[in-house]
Amino acid sequence: MKNWVAFTLAVMIFFALAACGNGNSGNNDSTNSQAANESADEQKETNEQEDPSEKEQKEPGRDSKEDDEVRGSEQRVSVAFDGGEIVVKMGDNPTSRAFLDQLPLTMTFEEYGGFEKLSYPPEKLPTEGAPSGHVPARGDFAYYSPWGNVNMYYGDFSYSAGLVKLGEIESGVELLDNIDEDFTVVIKKMD
Structure with missing residues (x-):
């Protein structure tokens, strides 16, 4: 009988200590959460002070080499x-040249x-x-290699593995905003 009472008492002490530990842990979580929020605010302030061109270079898929390849071509x-009509300035890279x-081409976009x-x-x-x-950003003309499709972006999106920028839409991107149905286009080189 004494063993049973001792065992029950030990279990009750264990649960009491565990409950106290959770209470302290909750306070630590609150403190940690406050510290994390302060750290995030500091990081936000630091990011706001960065040169936007430096930030752009740090994003995957947004490097200066790729931008130079688009600027290097005069083909529209x-x-x-x-x-x-939409006018696209093509990039100077192997994928763009292969498309040209x-x-x-007559293509149907969806x-x-x-x-x-x-x-x-x-x-x-x-x-x-x-x-x-x-x-991809609004105005990008790109090729998504996993599916083999060409894209005209009228909105921004997140990093996409396998997406190759072919060029930039110089005029007419706003025409894409309100097209909800499939539409057929003729794509040809401009002189």
């Missing part, structure tokens, strides 16, 4: 459809995700030597 293409070699229109060229494009991915 016309994307003409019933709703108007397929022009002129809505995808609320931020891009996509279509499939007749032949997949090479991506050797291309960046491993890209952070």
